[in-house]
């Protein structure tokens with residue numbers, strides 16, 4: 001997507017042809033900072049610190065991290081070690097493990113001297129595939145928005161609520177939950193987005209609002225606890241969120257607070273859709289409550305970054321000194337609360353049968 005008229009992806013090969021550059025998302029929205037990643041260790045650090053974040057982008061970053069590791073040592077042992085080192089950085093998004101296994105498959109049967117080129121090719125393809133996959137998610141999601149617009153009638157604005165950031169900053173481009181929004185907006189569909197701030201790291205207020213504002217999409221930041229109220233008062237026509245892992249039965253792991261939004265949507269008969277690429281489906285997992293939920297630092301709850309009037313960015317304490325804090329980073333929304341999935345292959349019910357209708361090659365797994 002474009003920032004100040006310049007088109008960006010979230011990760012790209014540096015001019016040296018072997019390292020990569022990424023946008024440091026911990027500096028947004030106050031500072032647009034591009035940082036180099038020159039090793040698997042750099043990639044791991046960027047993933048853990050959330051300089052890069054979002055399931056597809058975590059996978060893409062790890063793919064290049066592994067390619068850089070293979071450039072250093074293409075032995076089977078080194079590859080296995082680098083895969084496990086990168087995979088352990090964040091446990092919930094299945095895209096991390098998916099991308100690393102895709103990379104391993106791309107090189108494992110090759111002679112060592114061919115592995116570096118094959119690794120960089122697969123990492124580049126993972127990025128290119130993600131861009132097209134997210135574009136297609138937008139195509140199918142826009143059709144859904146068009147249907148709602150027809151039902152709502154007389155050109156009224158479509159009100160969409162989203163949680164966290166499942167935008168182009170969480171992917172290589174387009175985003176998952178935001179791709180339908182961008183494509184509908186660009187097609188002239190009148191819409192407005194309620195942006196959940198998404199405590200504790202405020203990916204909504206800091207990243208989704210930054211994205212939508214840069215693209216000219218009308219939006220309003222709201223506190224996480226406002227969503228139910230907005231739905232109760234008929235101010236939400238559709239909820240679209242992203243996901244970090246979908247179990248084979250349709251249960252959805254996503255940013256903490258998603259489950260509560262889904263409960264409010266169910267109670268108010270608001271359609272609740274989850275946008276995802278194929279790489280986010282965990283076909284080996286039969287239900288969602290066994291999805292590992294990342295527990296992050298208490299400091300993310302107890303402290304918050306902000307910009308002072310002089311433009312400097314500081315971190316301030318926002319809680320009672322000495323109080324402990326819990327920080328589960330994700331929750332699991334049962335499939336029964338999900339209206340449907342928006343994927344690159346189309347829209348389906350949030351069931352195993354629904355997923356298999358779009359991915360029949362997975363039957364029998």
Ligand SMILES: CSC[C@H]1O[C@H](OP(=O)(O)O)[C@H](O)[C@@H]1O
Nearest residue numbers: 053054055164166170242254255
């Ligand atoms: C398209 S994946 C976006 C997904 O990732 C976010 O988590 P995090 O910011 O911690 O990486 C959030 O769950 C989004 O829905």
